[in-house]
Amino acid sequence: MNKFIFVSGGVCSSLGKGVAASSLGALLECRGLNVRMVKCDPYINVDAGTMNPYQHGEVYVTDDGAETDLDLGNYARFTNSPLYRANSITTGQIYDSVLRKEREGRYLGRCVQVIPHITDEIKHRIIVALDQDTDVVIVEIGGTVGDIESIPFLEAARQLIHEYGKENALSVHLTLIPEVGEGELKTKPTQHSVKAMQEMGIQPDVLICRAPVMLDDAMRKKIALFTNVENGAVFVSYNIDTTIYAVPLVFYEQKMDQVVLKKLGVASRHSDLKPWCRVMEEFEARKGKVRIGVVGKYMELHDAYKSVYESLFHAGLESHVEVELVKVDSSRLEDPAAVDGILGSAVTGVDGILVPGGFGQRGINGMVNAARWARVNKVPYLGICLGMQIMVIEWGRNVLGFEDADSTEFNHDTKHPVVDLLEEQVDVKDYGGTMRLGKSESVAVEGSLIFAAYKEKHIWERHRHRYEFSNRYREEMSAAGLKLTAFTPDGGLVECTEWTNHPWGLGVQFHPEFKSKPTSASPLFRDFITAVRDRKAND
Ligand code: GLN
Numbered sequence: 001m002n003k004f005i006f007v008s009g010g011v012c013s014s015l016g017k018g019v020a021a022s023s024l025g026a027l028l029e030c031r032g033l034n035v036r037m038v039k040c041d042p043y044i045n046v047d048a049g050t051m052n053p054y055q056h057g058e059v060y061v062t063d064d065g066a067e068t069d070l071d072l073g074n075y076a077r078f079t080n081s082p083l084y085r086a087n088s089i090t091t092g093q094i095y096d097s098v099l100r101k102e103r104e105g106r107y108l109g110r111c112v113q114v115i116p117h118i119t120d121e122i123k124h125r126i127i128v129a130l131d132q133d134t135d136v137v138i139v140e141i142g143g144t145v146g147d148i149e150s151i152p153f154l155e156a157a158r159q160l161i162h163e164y165g166k167e168n169a170l171s172v173h174l175t176l177i178p179e180v181g182e183g184e185l186k187t188k189p190t191q192h193s194v195k196a197m198q199e200m201g202i203q204p205d206v207l208i209c210r211a212p213v214m215l216d217d218a219m220r221k222k223i224a225l226f227t228n229v230e231n232g233a234v235f236v237s238y239n240i241d242t243t244i245y246a247v248p249l250v251f252y253e254q255k256m257d258q259v260v261l262k263k264l265g266v267a268s269r270h271s272d273l274k275p276w277c278r279v280m281e282e283f284e285a286r287k288g289k290v291r292i293g294v295v296g297k298y299m300e301l302h303d304a305y306k307s308v309y310e311s312l313f314h315a316g317l318e319s320h321v322e323v324e325l326v327k328v329d330s331s332r333l334e335d336p337a338a339v340d341g342i343l344g345s346a347v348t349g350v351d352g353i354l355v356p357g358g359f360g361q362r363g364i365n366g367m368v369n370a371a372r373w374a375r376v377n378k379v380p381y382l383g384i385c386l387g388m389q390i391m392v393i394e395w396g397r398n399v400l401g402f403e404d405a406d407s408t409e410f411n412h413d414t415k416h417p418v419v420d421l422l423e424e425q426v427d428v429k430d431y432g433g434t435m436r437l438g439k440s441e442s443v444a445v446e447g448s449l450i451f452a453a454y455k456e457k458h459i460w461e462r463h464r465h466r467y468e469f470s471n472r473y474r475e476e477m478s479a480a481g482l483k484l485t486a487f488t489p490d491g492g493l494v495e496c497t498e499w500t501n502h503p504w505g506l507g508v509q510f511h512p513e514f515k516s517k518p519t520s521a522s523p524l525f526r527d528f529i530t531a532v533r534d535r536k537a538n539d
Pocket of ligand 1: 385467
């Protein structure tokens with residue numbers, strides 16, 4: 001029988017529910033269980049694809065081309081759960097399908113209501129995400145208990161707990177223990193948060209308290225007493241100054257996996273924490289530091305390029321070097337005279353440049369200037385999606401001498417459209433879910449940097465774009481020395497460009513950051529960071 005764990009949050013948002021749910025998933029996998037992760041997002045958007053990164057952070061893309069919440073990225077980094085469209089449920093999707101069924105007359109004239117029709121649809125979606133190998137499904141419910149939008153999801157969880165029984169379905173609730181005055185820790189918000197859960201008809205079985213420090217036994221017992229949670233089932237996610245990848249070990253030390261398995265009546269198949277111990281060993285063993293300039297336009301918000309930053313960290317683990325992020329707002333680089341002062345400065349300068357994915361015209365010229373600076377100064381460069389297109393525009397402008405070389409995304413009337421709309425996109429009008437999305441194959445040219453990274457000709461990575469390298473410039477670009485080193489299997493689209501006479505400069509049309517893990521870094525990020533490290537060592 002499938003087992004369910006519902007992870008909810010209280011007191012306030014941004015407590016790290018995604019990391020807590022993922023870390024619990026990681027621990028259960030260490031015990032030999034097949035874990036599936038599902039995210040419920042209470043917003044009414046059908047998916048995250050049309051949301052502004054400033055509001056919602058990065059859009060995470062699955063193999064089957066779903067544009068999802070960034071928490072799926074956490075699941076991918078911590079667990080081996082397959083992640084598809086079905087693993088991301090939004091209120092928008094639920095209403096969309098209920099309304100469709102209503103129009104098709106499938107409710108047989110009944111009045112369609114939040115309960116039972118919306119809640120039944122949520123329950124159905126959760127069950128559909130399971131497969132026959134699933135031992136435990138961890139369902140993270142977005143938002144905070146008390147939010148109006150979360151109510152149908154919590155009600156669906158309550159019903160599933162009731163139907164499957166406490167021995168098969170657990171509620172894990174994450175709260176905050178704030179510090180007030182001089183280091184005084186307060187449990188009251190946690191008590192209120194659990195009360196709010198109880199009002200929804202759910203008694204949490206396990207509490208995870210976010211706190212600045214580990215809480216002593218007495219305080220944990222007090223929390224257990226006032227929240228009706230068993231002694232020994234109150235855990236602490238205390239602040240750590242190493243890395244979020246230490247969280248599975250923090251939970252393990254407190255025996256969270258044992259308590260959860262006991263409550264679910266599941267026997268541990270084995271216990272193998274080695275992968276997480278190795279991550280921490282690699283973390284401690286890093287020597288020296290490299291500074292990577294990430295040149296983009298959402299620099300104030302760490303979540304906007306979440307998977308890219310995590311992938312750089314993973315690459316640092318594998319290349320045994322600390323990666324310091326230097327977030328550069330590309331609009332600061334629009335004036336070519338300012339570029340060297342910023343990127344090449346002795347104090348704030350960078351050892352490598354990464355231009356991540358992005359949309360829209362703002363800041364593009366600053367990115368082109370950063371690419372030129374990296375090319376001319378022989379500084380390693382990794383361009384992802386838009387970052388590859390920037391590499392092509394830069395080559396068009398500065399090497400081929402086409403001053404107005406551009407993508408038609410930014411200048412529709414340019415005489416030199418070196419990046420242009422994908423043919424299949426020409427007649428597309430809807431914004432949601434209509435790009436080239438999801439996993440597809442690229443074939444690498446032997447002897448190239450990309451081939452050296454993957455050690456493989458056939459590369460499967462995920463895409464999310466409307467524009468591409470314009471084929472009519474293939475000959476001119478490569479005659480001038482820009483190497484085209486990966487293509488779609490039919491040869492129709494360019495997937496990778498590389499610089500010659502340069503230590504390491506490469507752009508890919510796909511997004512390698514979505515598949516990078518702390519336990520196995522993306523090959524491209526790893527080789528990029530290794531090149532940066534080696535160039536710095538030889539300086
Ligand atoms: N805006 C570009 C395109 O649509 C790049 C997209 C991206 O970087 N994900 O092709």
